[in-house]
Amino acid sequence: GESVGLHLPTLSVQEGDNSIINCAYSNSASDYFIWYKQESGKGPQFIIDIRSNMDKRQGQRVTVLLNKTVKHLSLQIAATQPGDSAVYFCAETGGTSYGKLTFGQGTILTVHP
Amino acid sequence: DTEVTQTPKHLVMGMTNKKSLKCEQHMGHRAMYWYKQKAKKPPELMFVYSYEKLSINESVPSRFSPECPNSSLLNLHLHALQPEDSALYLCASSQGGGVRQPQHFGDGTRLSIL
Helix, strand or coil: CEEECCCCEEEEEECCEEEEEEEEEEECCCCEEEEEEECCCCEEEEEEECCCCEEEEEECCCCEEHHHCCCCCEEEEEECCHHCEEEEEEEEEEEEHCCCCCCCCEEEEEEEE | CCEEEEEEEEECCCCEEEEEEEEECCCCCCCCEEEECCCCCEEEEEEEEECCCCEEECCCCEEEEEEEEEECCCEEECCCCCCHCEEEEEEEEECCCCCCCCEEEEECEEEECC
């Protein structure tokens, strides 16, 4: 069935390190992928997205990589800061299910000063 | 601050009460969504409205009744809820029309059923 999952439920890094959060998906029809950050007491906040016709997309301190061959998505955060501490979710949609956003289980990122 | 506004932020209700959750956006988005999120879990889709018409109902119990009065507003009417319905209810909006654009979320209503 359709699923989006994460390899690591928690990630702990030192301030200034680079962080990599991984995500696997199984729906080959997925053509649009989004990363969200959710802080305690807040709703998911959009970070960056990527369409299936791309392999890489960069934002401010963040990069998303998409490997369609192995159905894998990753979020790289450069020079991680304490304010980056949150739960990170990948999400996917596409094909006839477009509009139905399926979330991964989430990774808790903790950044130590 | 998010561009999707949800009220109230917190709601406590008994199992026999009737209440409504409200969501508003002024980004001109034509798709709006309700999600349910339990603690330490990802959001789960409940309903999708596209151009003010219900397009997806993820087999949600009838004690949850969505309504989209216009393109900016989305309501979720609650009646005879169960304790397991206690959760964070999130509203989101997106451009709609199949355009690959992200959904933008509000900060949710924290619902507790006594």
